[in-house]
Amino acid sequence: MNDEYIIADKSLTSQSREPILTVETLDDLDASDLSEICDATEEAIQAGGGFGWVSPPSRSVLENYWRGVLLIPDRVLIIGKLDHVIAGSCQILKPPQNNEAQAFSCQLTTFFLAPWARGYVMASQLVIEAENYAKSNSFNTINLDVRATQDRAIHSFETLGFTKIGTHPNYALVDGEYVTGYYFTKQI
Numbered sequence: 001m002n003d004e005y006i007i008a009d010k011s012l013t014s015q016s017r018e019p020i021l022t023v024e025t026l027d028d029l030d031a032s033d034l035s036e037i038c039d040a041t042e043e044a045i046q047a048g049g050g051f052g053w054v055s056p057p058s059r060s061v062l063e064n065y066w067r068g069v070l071l072i073p074d075r076v077l078i079i080g081k082l083d084h085v086i087a088g089s090c091q092i093l094k095p096p097q098n099n100e101a102q103a104f105s106c107q108l109t110t111f112f113l114a115p116w117a118r119g120y121v122m123a124s125q126l127v128i129e130a131e132n133y134a135k136s137n138s139f140n141t142i143n144l145d146v147r148a149t150q151d152r153a154i155h156s157f158e159t160l161g162f163t164k165i166g167t168h169p170n171y172a173l174v175d176g177e178y179v180t181g182y183y184f185t186k187q188i
Helices: 031-044 059-071 122-136 150-158
Strands: 003-008 018-025 073-082 085-093 107-113 139-149 163-174 175-186
Touching: 003 122, 018 107, 018 122, 031 085, 031 107, 059 073, 073 122, 107 122, 122 139, 122 150, 122 175, 139 150, 139 163
Parallel strands: 107 139
Antiparallel strands: 003 018, 018 073, 073 085, 085 107, 139 175, 163 175
């Protein structure tokens, strides 16, 4: 699915055009896509939103990570582009086949945006695309977790109807300090 959204940005000058936002599910990353998603990942990690990484790993580790995502049948990669450049992504993680009791739900994971792409409604469009994918694949619940320090992401999830269902005081360890994490769910 490839949805294109034209959005207005009040910071653009009158001589500028409105940026083009696209959100799509990817089955393959070409060399350009791989470079762009690694760049965006590094920038998001440096800005404090690294979906597990506290500091950017080497470029080869990032490239191998993203190539590996596409090899795992139970992972679905959804990317967001701003003016045709990958600026963020999320993944849907399907439950393992032996987990029949939770086959109705999937996990929204590894959600991030590069700092330069924030404020363009990309966060909500990525989540909506994930919800659409989940619905079309017979899931009726999406679960996710997030560091308590990710205020913008938390606000986006709550705005989109996710309900906070739990708190973990030792969710992550960043610079030697524990960071609280929140768990959210949404029936779709």
